[in-house]
Amino acid sequence: MRPPLNISIDWTEKLQFTATNDKTAAKVAIDIITPDQTQEYTGTGPKHVFLQGLAGCAGGAIIFLLEKMRAEMPTKFGIDVHGTLTTDHPMYFETIDMTYRFEGKTDENMIKKVVSMTEEKYCGLTYMLSKMAKINILIKLNGKTIE
Numbered sequence: 001m002r003p004p005l006n007i008s009i010d011w012t013e014k015l016q017f018t019a020t021n022d023k024t025a026a027k028v029a030i031d032i033i034t035p036d037q038t039q040e041y042t043g044t045g046p047k048h049v050f051l052q053g054l055a056g057c058a059g060g061a062i063i064f065l066l067e068k069m070r071a072e073m074p075t076k077f078g079i080d081v082h083g084t085l086t087t088d089h090p091m092y093f094e095t096i097d098m099t100y101r102f103e104g105k106t107d108e109n110m111i112k113k114v115v116s117m118t119e120e121k122y123c124g125l126t127y128m129l130s131k132m133a134k135i136n137i138l139i140k141l142n143g144k145t146i147e
Helices: 046-068 108-122 124-129
Strands: 007-013 016-021 028-031 076-085 093-103 134-141 144-146
Touching: 028 046, 046 076, 046 093, 046 108, 046 124, 093 108, 093 124, 108 124, 108 134, 108 144
Parallel strands: 093 134
Antiparallel strands: 007 016, 016 028, 076 093, 134 144
16 A cells, blocks of 8 residues: 555635645645635635646546557647536535547547546546546547547
C-alpha cells in the first residue's frame, strides 16, 4: 500500500483558506463562494479545485500512457471538464462532462485506447467518481469528434 496523501488548510480570513500538502511547497488559495457574497474572490472554489485535480489526474495518465506506448505525441493536448451539481444540499456532482482535446498526428485508435485505459484504470479519480456520478466522455482530434 502506498503512503497516505496529506493536505492541510489554514483559514486566512472571511471564507478564504490556504491549502498546502506534504509533498511540495505549493500553496492553493481556496475561496468558499456563496451566492450572497459581494467580496472579490482571490482563490478557487473547492469544487473547482476538485475538477482541476480530476483533469490533472486524467491528463497525467494520458501523457504517461502515450509515452509508454511510444506513440506519436500530440502537438497540443488539453482537457475541459464541466461538472453539474445537484440543486439541494448536500450539493454534489451529478454529471461530469470531460472533453479530451488532441492536436497533431497521434493515431486515433491509440488516443481512444489511452483515454479508455485512463478512465478505467490509471486515473483513480475518474475511476472513483464513476461510482458516484455519470461521467460523459468526448474526444476531439484536430477539432473533430472521434467515436
